[in-house]
Amino acid sequence: MGTDDGLERGCACSAHAGSQRHPGDGYGGPSGFRLGLRLPGTHIPFVVAAGTFLKAGDRQFVFTRRKLHTIVIELADHEWTRLVIGVPDAHAAAARINAAVARLRTNAD
Numbered sequence: 001m002g003t004d005d006g007l008e009r010g011c012a013c014s015a016h017a018g019s020q021r022h023p024g025d026g027y028g029g030p031s032g033f034r035l036g037l038r039l040p041g042t043h044i045p046f047v048v049a050a051g052t053f054l055k056a057g058d059r060q061f062v063f064t065r066r067k068l069h070t071i072v073i074e075l076a077d078h079e080w081t082r083l084v085i086g087v088p089d090a091h092a093a094a095a096r097i098n099a100a101v102a103r104l105r106t107n108a109d
Contacts (some may be wrong), residue, residue, distance in 0.1 A: 006093055014106055016072055016074075016094050024035050031042075034055065035049060035053040035055065035060075035062060036060070037053065037054045037055065038051060039051065041053065043063070046066060047066055048064070048065040049062045049063070049064055049065075049084075050065075051107070057068060058079055058081035058082065059080050060081055060082045060083065061083050062083075062084040063084075063085055063086060064084060064085060064086025065086055068087060068088065069086065069087060069090035069091075070084055070085065070087075070090060071084075071086075071087050071094050071097075072084050073085070
């Protein structure tokens with residue numbers, strides 16, 4: 001079922017770092033991507049964003065707050081399109097996730 005990395009063998013995902021340090025109208029990236037329609041959840045601009053957000057048919061789970069950098073984990077073949085999570089060091093977290101996914105793909109081959 002799960003692996004030591006906490007990822008499933010069938011996982012098809014990738015991670016990248018956003019550019020914002022706080023949850024304003026979006027979570028980073030060059031285009032200033034907006035979170036979309038808030039379903040169950042909370043969004044207080046520049047303070048916290050948590051819950052489910054829907055945009056253009058994409059369902060994303062968001063949890064980030066002020067002073068955190070965001071990491072965006074794109075998922076494939078899952079009910080969620082992406083996870084948007086606040087972490088202290090987004091570049092390091094994205095590198096760790098992508099390395100774990102690469103190891104799983106190598107081991108699966």
